[in-house]
Amino acid sequence: MALPRIATRDEWRRxxxxxxxxxxxxxxxxxxxxxxxxxxPMVEIExxxxxxxxxxxxxxxxxxxxxxxxIIYHFMFHPEWEDGCPSCTAGTDEISPGFLEHLRTRDTSxxxxxxxxxxxxxxxxxxxxxxxxxxxSGDSDFNYDFGVTIDDSRGATDYxxxxxxxxxxxxxxxxxxxxxxxxxxxxxxxxxxxxxxESTGGSYxxxxxxxxxxxxxxxxxxxRSESLRTNQPDFAS
Numbered sequence: 648m649a650l651p652r653i654a655t656r657d658e659w660r661r662x663x664x665x666x667x668x669x670x671x672x673x674x675x676x677x678x679x680x681x682x683x684x685x686x687x688p689m690v691e692i693e694x695x696x697x698x699x700x701x702x703x704x705x706x707x708x709x710x711x712x713x714x715x716x717x718i719i720y721h722f723m724f725h726p727e728w729e730d731g732c733p734s735c736t737a738g739t740d741e742i743s744p745g746f747l748e749h750l751r752t753r754d755t756s757x758x759x760x761x762x763x764x765x766x767x768x769x770x771x772x773x774x775x776x777x778x779x780x781x782x783x784s785g786d787s788d789f790n791y792d793f794g795v796t797i798d799d800s801r802g803a804t805d806y807x808x809x810x811x812x813x814x815x816x817x818x819x820x821x822x823x824x825x826x827x828x829x830x831x832x833x834x835x836x837x838x839x840x841x842x843x844x845e846s847t848g849g850s851y852x853x854x855x856x857x858x859x860x861x862x863x864x865x866x867x868x869x870x871r872s873e874s875l876r877t878n879q880p881d882f883a884s
Contacts, residue, residue: 649870651858655668689827689834696789698763698782706784710826712780715756720847721822722781724768726759731761731771736820741848742779758776762796762819793838795822807840823847 654662694705708855711717722739723732750757758780761768765783772781790796791803798817805811806820822845826844845851854861862872 649868649874656757658777672724684837685839687744689836691782692826692833692835694788696784696787698760698784698787698789699766700780700782701769707826708828708833710756710758710780710782711826711833712756713770714751714754714756715828716752716753717826717828718755718757719761719824719826720757720844721790721793721820721824722761723795723821724763724771725819726763726767726785727765729767731763731768731775732819732821735847736771736775738844738847739777739779740775741850744778747779756780758782760789762786762790791821793822793824793835795820 662818692707696763697747698705698707698710705716710719720739722735724735742757747757748791760782762784764785768781768783771780784790788801791798793802794803794805794807796819797803797806797814797818801817803817813819818839822840823844824835827834827836851861859872862874862876864875864877
């Protein structure tokens with residue numbers, strides 16, 4: 648294993664102080680980026696999207712549960728699959744009741760939406776022991792309109808604001824979309840995809856603090872871990 652250099656405590660403090668200056672700069676730049684994100688224009692939702700939930704049909708407005716903000720995680724679950732996506736499952740496993748309560752305290756609801764039938768979602772949810780609102784968009788336009796299901800025949804050709812790679816269609820991708828409700832009107836304010844979703848559970852950010860890191864094959868420095876994994880989030884032992 649290519650372990651970090653062994654140093655004295657004074658050497659470690661000096662190196663840590665130099666790194667801290669860079670971390671503080673990153674924090675300031677992240678705060679500035681968050682301001683830009685909050686200043687993005689928003690788009691009014693004019694379609695009447697409906698979803699299947701455990702208690703029947705609901706609208707997008709219903710999923711807000713009376714709060715002004717809503718975060719939807721586009722969980723990959725193809726209608727023909729029997730199990731949910733391992734990567735989406737890994738992140739969702741780490742979402743705790745406290746996390747959801749903290750969002751609700753700040754007037755924000757959290758839910759998941761997938762194309763698979765509600766019966767499959769409920770079965771997977773029960774198997775994982777989750778208590779997170781989860782709805783089926785079925786064959787509606789929702790997943791296509793929000794850039795997570797690719798299907799040329801439905802006019803859905805981009806993922807992460809770029810042309811999606813060719814492949815068997817339709818196929819699903821993960822994503823996260825944010826909505827705002829004002830005076831009975833619903834607006835789409837933000838979406839993120841790909842590596843932007845790695846904050847879903849948070850474990851990656853904690854692993855980034857450690858000497859061995861995420862222990863994935865793309866990381867530098869090479870040779871740091873003896874048990875390398877791919878960059879697909881799957882924390883099954």
